[in-house]
Amino acid sequence: MATRDNFSDSTKRTLAIRAAHFCSDPHCLKLTAGPHSDPNRSLTTGHAAHIHAASPNGPRYDSNQTPAQRKAIANGLWLCRECGDIVDKDDSPHSADLLRQWRTVHEAMIAEVRTKGYADSLTLLQSRRVEPIMAKKIIGALEDRRALWQTFDAELPDRVRQSLDHLRSRLVDLRYELADGSPLDQVLLSLTKTIHTFFNTVETSDLTRLRCNSNDPEWRSFNDALATLRKAVGLQISNLAQAYGVALSSDLQTLAPRPVEP
Ligand SMILES: [Zn+2]
Numbered sequence: 001m002a003t004r005d006n007f008s009d010s011t012k013r014t015l016a017i018r019a020a021h022f023c024s025d026p027h028c029l030k031l032t033a034g035p036h037s038d039p040n041r042s043l044t045t046g047h048a049a050h051i052h053a054a055s056p057n058g059p060r061y062d063s064n065q066t067p068a069q070r071k072a073i074a075n076g077l078w079l080c081r082e083c084g085d086i087v088d089k090d091d092s093p094h095s096a097d098l099l100r101q102w103r104t105v106h107e108a109m110i111a112e113v114r115t116k117g118y119a120d121s122l123t124l125l126q127s128r129r130v131e132p133i134m135a136k137k138i139i140g141a142l143e144d145r146r147a148l149w150q151t152f153d154a155e156l157p158d159r160v161r162q163s164l165d166h167l168r169s170r171l172v173d174l175r176y177e178l179a180d181g182s183p184l185d186q187v188l189l190s191l192t193k194t195i196h197t198f199f200n201t202v203e204t205s206d207l208t209r210l211r212c213n214s215n216d217p218e219w220r221s222f223n224d225a226l227a228t229l230r231k232a233v234g235l236q237i238s239n240l241a242q243a244y245g246v247a248l249s250s251d252l253q254t255l256a257p258r259p260v261e262p
Helices: 008-019 067-071 081-088 095-113 119-143 151-154 157-175 185-199 217-244
Strands: 033-035 042-044 045-048 076-080
Touching: 008 045, 008 076, 033 045, 045 081, 076 081, 076 095, 081 217, 095 119, 095 217, 119 157, 119 185, 119 217, 185 217
Parallel strands: none
Antiparallel strands: 033 042, 045 076
């Protein structure tokens, strides 16, 4: 039977406290500790999950790790029992990088909550809970502009202008649903800036008149600005999609940078 490099009790306890006993899965954030019905006892329902599995048959097993690295706190994250079951399954859909990101973001949020008052802490916890939904909404807003992401649309500058105008106002609307300065608010701000930069670049052109013509320097400049916009949006949404585990449509995937082969 294969040996398992389990976490020590002390490592589990430290992981739980670092997560403030909340599940680190951003879609869940369930509290994993509380009072037992027996007034003399407490209840814990959390689970110290392995980022790289404790034994060769488990998910994300890394044969290059030493047993000490496998048992180390750096190889763990705190989850509720239900999320722990999914993460520890052999066919777990989660990558090691995604789990590490969950832990980093969750612990940073707990550190922030700890230093704030009760009401602010609740707002922060709440904003963290709506983040995955908001990430989907942002990506959805970009999906709605499907024509914009297809290359042939560079032939219709005025349509690009209208589409980007709609997208910009949709992104501004979404910002009202988020706490100022939250990670997703930053993403929205950055996307809005990208669009703003595009409009600044093409400011001198009358887009209602401009037509596709590769011999026309004005059209070429418009086309280059659009390529830059697509690249910038692609980079931002692929990071967003990865951080929140949102699948991108094939149109948006064409914008995302290709992963570098190891
Ligand atoms: Zn959970």
